[in-house]
Amino acid sequence: MEKLFYDTFVEERYRVWFATHHLDCEAYRWWVDICEDPRVDLPAITWTRFKELLLTTYFPQSAKRQMERDLRNLRQGDKTVAEYEREFSRLLHCVPFVVRDDEDRARIFEVGLRPVIFRLVQASNLSTYREVVNRALIVEKGEEIVKERDVVDRSKGKRPAAESSGQQSFRRPSKYPRG
Template sequence: MVAGEERDRMMERLNEFRRCNPRIFYGKKADHWVVEKWLMHMEKLFHNTFVEERDRVWFATHHLNGEAYRWWTDIREDPHADLAAITWKRFKELLYTTYFPQSVKRKMERDLRSLRQGDRIVAEYEREFFRLLHCVSFVVRDDEDKARIFEVGLRPSIFRLV
């Protein structure tokens, strides 16, 4: 295929993708869950619309706006940046580094370790535990460590049974 035909094919695929109403990421740093939700939404759409791995960054960057678009423009215009080396995995790492800073991750780690069941039913506690764990999965060494952290947060009457 010649370059023009390839460009036309990609634009057609992008227009098909846009018909699924992908969310726009604006890059507001106020809520770190926004980036998490946006990435999950994009990955779901990629899966549902059969977007190939090699095209994901290109599709995603068409759905950045505001501060996030400026962030991507800065990367794209950096003369030292190797855009071809920015895979979807690397793109997510860069996005997390910018919009999900270490200070927030450290706070979430503390929140995970201090999480207690309290008045909640086990299912509610478990849901909150895994929501936090998803974002700071690096804090657990293995399944045994994960189970130990979870059990410590259970109500004492339940913990004794475990």
């Protein structure tokens, strides 16, 4: 609704009326009950107050706590960094009170990264969420390049760089030396 208000320049005084016009089923019944309550001063219900009433009714504390747990326990797993970031942002949008500031947001996101990516991102000691996300994307891209190189090397009969680096090749002396 707020995006629609912004896009169509709906004034503050019309927002509650406009939003309630779009309510359906149970939510509409909830609004009718509020309107019929003689103790309610309808003109005094601002857009901010309307959102508070709506969220209190349809987004109880138990749901908020569950979403907070979901956010803190979210892990990248098999998702790409971009997919993980979208899921993280979606959950965070529902429970913005979970983070104190941008750095806290960055730390919560960082902890959910795959261990290989987490180690490299954390070592960078970045302080903003955007920096952490960008570094994670870069690290992920680097992982993909290394995997592609390993596949190409294997197909050419070479040993992957990780296996051959730092190791010396020792050969046994021939049983029959050349004369």
